[in-house]
Structure formats: C-alpha cells, structure tokens
Amino acid sequence: MFENVDAVQQALASQNYVAERGLATSIYLTLRLGKPLFLEGEAGVGKTEIAKVLALLLDTRLIRLQCYEGLDANTAIYEWNYAQQMLHLRLLEASGATRSEMEHELFTREFLQARPLLQAVEAAASGRPPVLLIDEIDRADEEFEAFLLEILSDFQVTIPELGTIAAEIPPVVVVTSNRTREVHDALKRRCLYYWIDYPSFEKELKIVRTKAPDVEPMLARQITAFIQELRRMELFKAPGVAETLDWTAALIALDQKKLSFDVVQDTLGVILKYQDDIESLQPGVLESVMDRARLHAEIARG
Amino acid sequence: MSDRPGGNLLHNLLLFGRVCKALGLDINPGRMMEVAQALEFIQLGRKSDFYYTLRGLMVTRQRDLELFDEAFHLFWRRPAEGVSTLTIDSLGDKPRKKPKTQFLPPMDFDEDSSDSNLPPASESLAFVLTYSQQEVLRHKDFADMNADELASAKEIIEKLPKSLGRRRSRRYEAGKGVLIDIRKTFRRNMRYGGEVMDFPTRHLKLKPRPVVLLCDISGSMERYTRVLLHFMHTLANTMYQVESFVFSTRLTRVTHPIRHKSVDRALEEVGRLVNDWGSGTKTGGSLQQFNYRWSRRVLGRGAVVMLITDGWDRGEPEVLLSEIERLQRSCYRLIWLNPLLGGTQYEPLTRGAQAMLPYVDDFLPIRNLANLEAIVQELQKLNWRRSERLAHAHYILEK
Numbered sequence: 279m280f281e282n283v284d285a286v287q288q289a290l291a292s293q294n295y296v297a298e299r300g301l302a303t304s305i306y307l308t309l310r311l312g313k314p315l316f317l318e319g320e321a322g323v324g325k326t327e328i329a330k331v332l333a334l335l336l337d338t339r340l341i342r343l344q345c346y347e348g349l350d351a352n353t354a355i356y357e358w359n360y361a362q363q364m365l366h367l368r369l370l371e372a373s374g375a376t377r378s379e380m381e382h383e384l385f386t387r388e389f390l391q392a393r394p395l396l397q398a399v400e401a402a403a404s405g406r407p408p409v410l411l412i413d414e415i416d417r418a419d420e421e422f423e424a425f426l427l428e429i430l431s432d433f434q435v436t437i438p439e440l441g442t443i444a445a446e447i448p449p450v451v452v453v454t455s456n457r458t459r460e461v462h463d464a465l466k467r468r469c470l471y472y473w474i475d476y477p478s479f480e481k482e483l484k485i486v487r488t489k490a491p492d493v494e495p496m497l498a499r500q501i502t503a504f505i506q507e508l509r510r511m512e513l514f515k516a517p518g519v520a521e522t523l524d525w526t527a528a529l530i531a532l533d534q535k536k537l538s539f540d541v542v543q544d545t546l547g548v549i550l551k552y553q554d555d556i557e558s559l560q561p562g563v564l565e566s567v568m569d570r571a572r573l574h575a576e577i578a579r580g
Numbered sequence: 581m582s583d584r585p586g587g588n589l590l591h592n593l594l595l596f597g598r599v600c601k602a603l604g605l606d607i608n609p610g611r612m613m614e615v616a617q618a619l620e621f622i623q624l625g626r627k628s629d630f631y632y633t634l635r636g637l638m639v640t641r642q643r644d645l646e647l648f649d650e651a652f653h654l655f656w657r658r659p660a661e662g663v664s665t666l667t668i669d670s671l672g673d674k675p676r677k678k679p680k681t682q683f684l685p686p687m688d689f690d691e692d693s694s695d696s697n698l699p700p701a702s703e704s705l706a707f708v709l710t711y712s713q714q715e716v717l718r719h720k721d722f723a724d725m726n727a728d729e730l731a732s733a734k735e736i737i738e739k740l741p742k743s744l745g746r747r748r749s750r751r752y753e754a755g756k757g758v759l760i761d762i763r764k765t766f767r768r769n770m771r772y773g774g775e776v777m778d779f780p781t782r783h784l785k786l787k788p789r790p791v792v793l794l795c796d797i798s799g800s801m802e803r804y805t806r807v808l809l810h811f812m813h814t815l816a817n818t819m820y821q822v823e824s825f826v827f828s829t830r831l832t833r834v835t836h837p838i839r840h841k842s843v844d845r846a847l848e849e850v851g852r853l854v855n856d857w858g859s860g861t862k863t864g865g866s867l868q869q870f871n872y873r874w875s876r877r878v879l880g881r882g883a884v885v886m887l888i889t890d891g892w893d894r895g896e897p898e899v900l901l902s903e904i905e906r907l908q909r910s911c912y913r914l915i916w917l918n919p920l921l922g923g924t925q926y927e928p929l930t931r932g933a934q935a936m937l938p939y940v941d942d943f944l945p946i947r948n949l950a951n952l953e954a955i956v957q958e959l960q961k962l963n964w965r966r967s968e969r970l971a972h973a974h975y976i977l978e979k
Contacts (some may be wrong), residue, residue: 283622283629310621318642348750360766421751458880463606466640473642514872555746
C-alpha cells in the first residue's frame with residue numbers, strides 16, 4: 279500500500295499514467311478509506327485506464343463490469359447453471375436419491391456461475407481484494423443503480439440457497455460515467471467523486487511523449503497544440519486524449535516529422551467523429567488553426 | 581490558543597461544512613466525519629492535498645465544483661498581513677467574510693405585469709365553472725382569456741392525463757412472450773420432480789419515454805408564456821423524467837426550479853434564472869446550445885422532444901436549419917407546438933417556420949385547452965414501435 283499521495287503519483291507515473299495531484303489524492307484516499315472512486319468526465323480522458331493501471335500497481339486482478347441497459351442481477355452477480363443442474367438431477371434420479379438429497383446436491387457452489395460482482399466479493403473474501411471496474415454506469419438503468427448501492431456499501435452478496443458471502447477487506451472499486459444521464463445522488467454519495475477534465479497543454483504533451491516515446495519532439499508539441507486549439511472551438515464533440523494518442527500513432531505510421539496541411543486534412547477522421555465538425559474545419563479555418571498550433575508549439579519549445 | 585489538539589481545525593472544518601451546505605452542496609454529518617477521518621491520512625501542511633481531500637469527499641456533482649472552489653479559497657485563504665503568526669487552525673475564531681450565497685443572475689422578471697394576469701388564490705378557488713362555460717373555455721385562445729378564465733384553465737391543465745409514449749426497455753418481466761424464463765422454469769418444475777411441465781415466459785418491459793420540453797419565452801410569445809409555463813410545470817411534476825428548458829436569445833435549463841411543488845414558487849425561481857424574458861428569438865442559436873451541451877445528456881433512451889415556439893426567428897436561418905435537423909436526428913420524436921397554428925389565416929411562412937417544418941415529426945397547435953388535450957392524446961399514442969416519421973410535416977397543413 280502507498281504511504282502518501284506522492285507515492286501514488288510516482289507509482290502512476292511508473293506505469294506511464296500521467297495524473298495530476300488531485301486525481302492522485304483521490305486514488306490515495308480511495309485506497310485508504312475503502313470507498314469506491316467515482317470518475318466522471320468526457321469520453322476519452324482516461325477514466326477506464328485508471329482501473330487498469332491500479333490493478334497493475336496493486337498486482338491484483340482487474341474485474342470489469344461493462345454496464346448496459348437491462349443489466350440485471352443474473353448477469354451482474356450470479357446465475358445458476360441450469361443445464362448442468364438438469365443433467366445432475368437426472369443422474370440423481372437414476373441413483374434413487376430422496377427429494378431432500380436432491381435439493382441439497384443441486385444448489386452448491388459447483389453449479390453457481392459467478393458474474394463480476396460476485397467474483398469481486400469472492401476474490402476479496404479469499405484475501406486478495408481485486409480492482410473492480412464498473413464501467414459506464416450511466417449506460418445502465420436506474421434499477422441496476424439501486425442494487426449496486428447495497429453491494430457498494432456492504433461488499434457482500436446473499437445467495438438464498440448458499441448463504442452470505444462477505445468481503446472483509448473491500449475490493450478497490452472504480453466507477454466511471456460519461457454523463458449521458460445523471461447518476462443518482464445516492465450512489466455518488468457513497469463514493470469519492472472526481473471530475474477528469476481535458477488535460478492542459480503541458481500535461482497532454484507529457485501524455486503523448488510517455489505513450490509514444492519515439493515521436494519527434496516537434497511533432498508531439500504540434501499535435502498537442504493542434505488538439506488544444508480544436509477543443510477551444512465550438513465543436514459538437516471535442517477530441518479526447520484517446521483521439522490525440524490515436525492521431526499520434528497515425529501520424530507516426532505515415533512517417534510525419536511535423537504537421538502538414540494535406541496530411542492533417544486526410545487524417546481529420548481520426549480525431550473528429552462528426553461530419554459537421556469536419557465540415558466546420560474548411561481549408562481556410564484549418565489553415566489558421568494549424569498556424570496557431572505551430573506558433574504555440576514553437577513557443578513551448580522555449 | 582488551542583487547548584484541544586486539532587480542535588480548531590475540526591471546528592473550522594465543521595464550519596466550512598455548514599457554509600458548503602448553505603451553498604447547496606450535498607453535505608451531511610456522516611460526510612463530514614469521513615472528511616475528518618480522511619484528513620488523518622494526508623499531510624495537512626500541503627494545501628493542495630487538503631483541498632483535494634475535501635473536494636473529493638464533499639462534492640458529488642460537476643456543477644458544484646466551481647461553487648466549492650470559490651468557497652474553499654475564501655474560507656481557507658491565508659490570513660492577511662499582520663496576523664501572519666496565526667496558523668490555519670485558529671482561523672475559526674476570527675469573524676470572517678462569508679462566501680457569497682447569491683450566485684444567480686439578478687432578478688429581471690417583471691413581477692407586476694405577470695401578477696396582474698393572476699387572481700389571488702382564494703378567488704380562483706371560488707370560481708366554479710358550469711359545463712357550457714367549460715366548453716367555451718376549452719376552445720378559447722389563451723391569449724384572449726381573462727384572469728379568472730386563466731385560473732380555471734390552469735386547474736384543467738392539472739387534470740390532464742399523465743402518461744406519455746412508452747418505449748421498450750432492455751429489462752425483462754414475467755408475462756406472455758416467446759422467451760422462456762429458465763430460472764423460473766427450473767424452480768417451478770422442481771415440484772414435478774424435474775419433469776418439465778410448464779414454461780413460464782418473459783417479455784421486455786415497457787417504460788415511459790423521457791420528455792424534453794423546450795419553450796420559447798421571447799417577446800412574440802408573451803401572451804402565452806404564463807399558461808405554457810404552467811403546462812410545463814404540470815408535466816414536469818407528474819411525468820417520468822422531464823427535462824425543461826426555456827429560450828429566447830439563449831437557452832436556460834429550468835428542470836430543477838420548475839419542479840417546485842407550488843407553481844408560483846416554481847415560476848418565480850424560473851424567473852430568477854432567466855434574464856432574457858421577452859427579448860428577440862434566436863431559435864437556431866438556442867437549439868445549438870441545446871445540441872452541444874445537453875443533447876447527449878438528456879436525449880438518451882428514446883426521448884420525445886416538444887418544441888414550443890411560434891416560429892418567429894431573428895437568428896441566422898442556416899444555423900436554425902442545421903440545428904433543427906440535428907435535433908430531429910438525435911431524438912425519438914420531435915413535436916413542434918405552435919400557439920399561432922389554428923388561428924384564422926395563420927400560415928407558417930416566416931423564415932424560421934419554413935426552416936423548421938421539414939424536420940418536425942408533428943406540427944400541432946397549442947392555443948387552447950382543447951389543443952392541450954389533443955397533444956396529450958397524441959403523445960399517448962406513441963408506443964415502443966417507431967412510428968413512421970414524416971418526411972414533411974406540410975401535410976398536416978393541407979388536411
């Protein structure tokens with residue numbers, strides 16, 4: 279476990295994750311207080327990545343629950359393996375077992391399929407708390423949120439046929455949301471909240487250079503400055519950090535040493551995903567955005 | 581100064597908690613205990629860690645961040661010159677300027693003129709209608725109603741049916757259907773000793789659709805605004821997931837204030853938030869604000885959008901055209917409610933109306949109570965199946 283916030287920040291950096299002080303503080307407190315971490319922010323700012331990095335740092339399993347509408351207890355907690363139970367029932371019948379024997383035999387751990395939430399509680403109960411990532415909670419419906427409340431505060435699962443499984447040391451929980459709807463306050467209240475914003479120029483440059491070490495320094499600065507300029511424009515969907523990294527990879531693949539008008543125009547689809555946004559960058563506009571980006575990159579060179 | 585170690589910090593912390601609560605943050609004693617507990621783990625000397633700890637635990641909504649920051653910096657700022665010997669611990673003993681509690685734009689809402697339309701509550705209770713009066717009232721233009729009539733119109737609005745279109749959710753419930761509920765099948769057939777005799781089935785649950793209301797409150801709509809806001813208030817309070825917005829030159833989200841139980845309080849709160857009452861209309865710009873800032877957050881799950889405007893627009897038609905098109909593409913159904921429609925000789929010939937017409941799914945009048953009933957009926961017809969979208973709403977006019 280980490281001693282202080284600095285240790286967390288350094289550990290994250292060692293895993294190539296550039297985190298500001300605030301995020302490191304929240305992560306540190308999540309680990310110390312055993313409360314879930316609720317991360318909100320625009321798409322592509324590295325919310326999911328945090329859970330992955332945490333699992334690596336703590337040298338533990340990452341259990342991921344991807345949310346979607348209609349997600350229910352059967353798919354999130356546990357489900358009995360009916361086919362196998364049926365088969366077993368037939369065998370028991372053939373052996374002439376009594377009714378109570380049958381029921382006793384049928385509902386055992388062997389026939390239980392653990393889904394992510396039960397997996398996490400079981401792993402934690404066995405002494406190795408995993409990192410549980412509940413991804414894009416805003417995609418699930420309110421019904422799901424409601425039963426998540428219980429799991430997140432007690433970290434225990436009750437299976438009527440088997441009893442209660444409880445984790446003494448809670449798993450490290452990371453909940454993410456893209457804010458396509460408001461998540462209920464009751465859920466947020468149980469968590470530490472952190473809003474991940476788009477990074478500043480310096481931070482984004484650091485991310486680009488950490489994730490793509492072989493990028494030309496000038497190109498890295500220009501890419502970052504260009505993306506930062508785009509975020510300042512009125513776009514329907516501004517590019518996230520994920521797009522910046524994709525674009526960097528694309529430009530490296532195209533053997534670019536610095537931004538050139540034609541290549542930028544041809545690769546706009548990597549960073550902008552709406553036709554209207556691409557259209558709003560007509561040649562004249564694109565030219566001026568690029569000029570500003572080049573200037574910014576030049577200044578940043580110092 | 582401090583005889584209790586850490587006592588003053590705790591005292592300050594609780595004080596700060598109260599300030600934040602007064603500012604509308606979601607703070608409770610349990611929360612503050614967690615904060616105190618968390619502070620044991622960090623280096624108190626480092627202000628940024630202290631700040632992030634408090635923020636992480638005390639803020640649960642993005643929109644509260646700014647408020648919290650302002651309060652934090654005012655409350656925990658460095659003591660002024662001359663009192664530099666004081667530590668942060670002793671700050672709580674000093675009387676100190678409280679953070680601003682009023683962050684709302686100044687009140688611009690003309691109370692007098694609006695109140696003249698409204699009779700005192702007692703009067704409206706005493707006003708009872710006969711059947712024929714009700715019939716007349718149902719078809720009377722909102723703009724021509726006097727105060728008494730408006731009051732009873734509002735009573736009728738409150739009695740409108742509340743359920744609107746439904747959608748199929750991805751969640752199952754027991755009932756007739758083609759999908760076999762294996763869990764239930766297994767449980768139920770245990771009683772036959774494992775012989776499978778009946779197959780309980782399940783089907784997808786139907787859920788009400790979310791509704792988004794966008795109401796024009798510009799000068800040209802003035803005569804209808806009061807009644808329409810009342811209509812919005814009723815819908816917002818009785819239906820599932822309603823998001824409300826008003827606009828004239830810019831867009832204001834009024835989802836929370838309009839939900840206030842008392843309609844007068846609700847309208848007062850809305851009035852305090854909005855500072856472009858009765859000015860010109862920039863429908864295109866307002867829709868753009870909606871599309872960019874809100875559509876992704878409120879148009880999920882097959883929302884129905886009701887756009888209430890008379891189609892007079894002083895903005896740029898190109899913006900309106902592209903934004904209304906985007907709006908239609910991102911919702912389940914776009915309904916334009918127009919108070920001028922159905923009036924004698926009204927034709928939607930203004931530039932704004934011409935730009936909008938091709939992109940709305942329904943074009944309905946909203947000038948009297950009979951219209952409101954018709955709108956609600958129309959909405960109830962919306963089911964989980966996607967109804968055919970109109971390529972051009974013009975045909976309603978031809979009918």
